[in-house]
Amino acid sequence: MPNRLTGQSSAYLRQHADNPVAWQPFDDAAFAEAARRDVPVFLSVGYAACHWCHVMAHESFEDPVLGAYLDEHFVPVKVDREERPDVDATYMAATQLITRQGGWPMSVFLTPDGRAFHAGTYFPPRPAHGTPSFRQVLEAVAGAWSTRRDELEQAADTVARAVAGQAEDLRTALSGAVPVAAEPEEDGTDPAAAALEVLLRDEDPVHGGFGGAPKFPPSTVLPLLERLATGGAPGVAGRAGGLLGRTLGAMRGSALFDHVGGGFHRYSVTREWSLPHYEKMLYDNAQLLRAYARAAALDPGAGHGRTAADTAGFVLRELRLPGGAFASSLDADTPSPDGDVHSGEGAYYVWSRSGLREVLGADRGTAVADLMGVAAGPPRPLHPGRVLDDDQQALWDAARPELAAARARRPAPARDDKAVAGWNGMTVTALAEAGVLLEDPALLLAAEQAAGQLWEVHWDGSRRRLARTSHAGSAGHSIEGLLEDYAMVAEGFLALYRATGATPWYERARELADVAAERFSHPAPDGGPDAPERVWSDLADVPAPLLAAGGSGRADPLDDVTPAGTAVLAAVLVELWVLEEDESRARPVPSLLGPLELLARRSPRSAGRALAVQAELGAAPVHVVLAGGTAEDKLAARRAVGPAAVLTTRVVDADAPGAPGSARGRTAPGGRFTVHVCRDFACRAPVHSVAELQEQLGGAPGLS
The missing domain is CATH 1.50.10.10 (Glycosyltransferase)
Incomplete structure (x- = not known):
């Protein structure tokens, strides 16, 4: 199968579209191909802003020889964890069970039906610090698949049961707690x-x-x-x-x-x-x-x-x-002038004392370096370590536009x-x-x-x-x-x-x-279709490989x-x-x-x-329902409510087509501008001016 990542929504996937690897997205076709060839799936999970994902891609996935070996012995599948958190969560649980750690890039080896039997994170191009090279890992897995298939199948079954068991253990632990609707404890603490x-x-x-x-x-x-x-x-x-x-x-x-x-x-x-x-x-x-x-x-x-x-x-x-x-x-990385996107983690954002002096002049540059925690030595992030007082803020406000202009000339991080x-x-x-x-x-x-x-x-x-x-x-x-x-x-x-x-x-x-x-x-199994107790899922439809791997889709x-x-x-x-x-x-x-x-x-x-x-x-809902009058009247009323309109108070226009039910029955006799101020679904006497609205809001705790 050819590389199928061209045109994908994910920049992370598109970054691998030109690799000498026949990457597949996580879909039925990829697993069907693995079943047809009877080879494992190599699942690589990362995301576009992941530094070590870029490193492993540069070291391994851009290597034609390694890519050819990967294609020959596996069906390689690439996943953006941000696009497919369902896939990431299931196989991260498997990776942590297998290795006792996790992270990205995540490298997981799966049976053709989706069960994990071996996993790791970043693998270097050459053995280092007790970690085998990626090529060594591939060869070991391919060899075991050919000669010890039964052992891998048993391992895959064990991991799948453990993944399912972890989720069930969490649900069981939580189900032993007091329900949300319970009364506060005897000490009054909710x-x-x-x-x-x-x-x-x-x-x-x-x-x-x-x-x-x-x-x-x-x-x-x-x-x-x-x-x-x-x-x-x-x-x-x-x-x-x-x-x-x-x-x-x-x-x-x-x-x-x-x-x-x-x-x-x-x-x-x-x-x-x-x-x-x-x-x-x-x-x-x-x-x-x-x-x-x-x-x-x-x-x-x-x-x-x-x-x-x-x-x-x-x-x-x-x-x-x-x-x-x-x-x-x-x-996180910044491309270097030669286009290498792997060489400059944070380079866009950091400053040296000399760099600050070059942009701001000797005196101001030194003052800003001291203010922002930039000591002598290599470039550092700006770290004042405190909220600035007025004088410090004024110094920074004057310097900031000049630094922003200088920074804009640097190679920017990819998006x-x-x-x-x-x-x-x-x-x-x-x-x-x-x-x-x-x-x-x-x-x-x-x-x-x-x-x-x-x-x-x-x-x-x-x-x-x-x-x-x-x-x-x-x-x-x-x-x-x-x-x-x-x-x-x-x-x-x-x-x-x-x-x-x-x-x-x-x-x-x-x-x-x-x-x-x-x-x-x-x-819920013990309730009818209208029962308040319901079972929720994060996915509307759970892919078959995730079910095989121990996932359930439960929320x-x-x-x-x-x-x-x-x-x-x-x-x-x-x-x-x-x-x-x-x-x-x-x-x-x-x-x-x-x-x-x-x-x-x-x-x-x-x-x-x-x-x-x-x-x-547990809070008492607050409504301000507007009826009648002109658009200007209603705009003035909304302004009178102010920030509370998005914090504590719902402002409802009863005359708007499709207005919600809180507008029902709150009318404007004769079309006169009318405001109903309601708390906990009980309304005060209607008023007809913004001044009266402000008086009611000011006199009612929690309404403003």
């Missing part, structure tokens, strides 16, 4: 408050954030801290707000943040956030943009708004694609231009909210354009299916979206509805939520670098319940959130988003 206590104990008291090295941005737990800071009991709110502020401050004062170009790198390889791994991911920046924009509204004097604006600027400038959607990532539906959905949410909270209409417009591209390119209305990825405006090579894609895009559309009042976004979100419930759930309840799809869909259903005043919308939420008590007390960073949704369930 799961969210219990989670806060664990997070406070786990906080790094010196450098901020959680854990040691490598240290990742705790993106998925930030919504929980924000929810507790705004809606918790006074003692809880203050402690949660303090932890949130310290965490956000530590990250924006660190080398994790790109102080020249804005946006955040993937993680820090050091505990003190001083040395980033330089790839930049859309999903990180979408989550952090949202967190900093919301924090700026809650604590305007803390400087979070500047970080949010800089992050939004990076996303729009460097990740935006023609048509309005957003690319997946920027590479993975595939658009992932779920990550774009998160970005729509972040931009829509930031547009309101930062009072920047350009961000709101960008959110609308990205959402329009998602609906036009990724949504197939005739089949009612959402594609996971697209490239160059086409989703022709994509699999169906995962649960997380449906949920995150729906959440983005709901964020746009709250920010703009345009009902088509609400209607589209509702349709995505309905299809997600149809495609990704079925009644993963834990957050990873992005929140669990089940938690995001739960948030969508809670929002629809509030907008529509339809309790049936919330019926599946407990089965989506699952039992949170155990996770809250042992691993809250694995369930931050679900815990935030659970806390939201």
